[in-house]
Amino acid sequence: MNLVIYSLCRESDLLRKAPKDPNFNEEPIKVEWSEDVPGVGQSVSLGGEQRWFKVQITRYQSAQQDIDVYFVHVNRTLAVPVGWDCDGRENETIHVELSTVGESILGFAFNVLGEAPKVGSRLMNYQRTSHPTLMQETSSDWIRDRYDECIPQGAAPYKAIYLTWCKQNVLTTAQLQA
Amino acid sequence: MKRLPVGLFMGMLSACYFADIARVALQPSEVRANPTIPAAAAACLSNPNCMAAMVTIGGVVYWEIREGFNIRHIPLAPMLGDPGNVAGRRETHAVANSAICDEMLRNFQQRGRRLKLIERRYVGGQLPYLCIFEGVDAQPGYYDDNRYK
Incomplete structure (x- = not known):
């Protein structure tokens, strides 16, 4: 089984000149399970009507699981942009929080410090507030149970991708008193 | 009865x-x-x-x-309380794209604020990314309140 991460990077020039580009109303990240290996030049939808081209694909492999992870940069044309806003992240890691193979992901984050996930920590839910950019965190029913480290074979946009397997953990009296 | x-x-x-x-x-x-x-x-x-x-x-x-x-x-x-926004520890901001997290970090550093960008978390929706900062100068709502000053 393959886990495919599609990432829509913005061209740096475009980001500066047209920050409200309507093309970027689509979801900039999409994660899906697939039996197929992605290929350069194929197109994909990111939730809207527009088709995006897979322009750069990096394979990450795990030693523990029979899962390959593909990180796929997409663009509006088949050309690889000269400067992307997602360039220069080689020291960062990606954390994909999952319950089981084939299920929708629970969470997705870029760890700027390049760290591994913290096993035992709880996933959070995020809610909008009346403040324009302030988000409120609340505890979810999921905790990080273990992870698989997936490493690229050569040069890659991110140092590693961690598949973080989570389990439900609703607080009970027994757990609290233990 | x-x-x-x-x-x-x-x-x-x-x-x-x-x-x-x-x-x-x-x-x-x-x-x-x-x-x-x-x-x-x-x-x-x-x-x-x-x-x-x-x-x-x-x-x-x-x-x-x-x-x-x-x-x-x-x-x-x-x-x-809100563990994502704790004065002196952590600030969480929702933004339109992930590059804004880096702009925020530069802005904070220019102001001498001792904060590190820890995580860019993808949550989807209108403001699809969260920029999560940690450091002793964390102050909930700082960026929005001081954006134009």
């Missing part, structure tokens, strides 16, 4: 008991003016076969939801 079922009577006694515990447990400084009741507790309060009350276990305040033999505890802390 109509007798109450034993279970209901015991439930009412327990509710009073737990309400008393809650009054004792909640210090005035911890309580917001209008705390939100979590959905599970609200649903329980409208169900005659369910009891919801605030209890303290190990110094932590929880909603205790009792339905038959099923007992659940939901921590009150997330409603009383």
Whole structure:
């Protein structure tokens, strides 16, 4: 089984000149399970009507699981942009929080410090507030149970991708008193 | 005289008991003016076969939801505080694209604020990314309040 991460990077020039580009109303990240290996030049939808081209694909492999992870940069044309806003992240890691193979992901984050996930920590839910950019965190029913480290074979946009397997953990009296 | 079922009577006694515990447990400084009741507790309060009350276990305040033999505890802390926005520790901001997190970091550093960008978390929606900063100068809402100063 393959886990495919599609990432829509913005061209740096475009980001500066047209920050409200309507093309970027689509979801900039999409994660899906697939039996197929992605290929350069194929197109994909990111939730809207527009088709995006897979322009750069990096394979990450795990030693523990029979899962390959593909990180796929997409663009509006088949050309690889000269400067992307997602360039220069080689020291960062990606954390994909999952319950089981084939299920929708629970969470997705870029760890700027390049760290591994913290096993035992709880996933959070995020809610909008009346403040324009302030988000409120609340505890979810999921905790990080273990992870698989997936490493690229050569040069890659991110140092590693961690598949973080989570389990439900609703607080009970027994757990609290233990 | 109509007798109450034993279970209901015991439930009412327990509710009073737990309400008393809650009054004792909640210090005035911890309580917001209008705390939100979590959905599970609200649903329980409208169900005659369910009891919801605030209890303290190990110094932590929880909603205790009792339905038959099923007992659940939901921590009150997330409603009383926000672990994502703690002065001196952590700030969380929702933004339109991930590059803004880096712009925010540069802005903070130019102002001499001791903060590190820890994580860009993807949550989708209108503001699909969260920029999570940690450091001794963390101050909830700082960026928005000082954006144009």
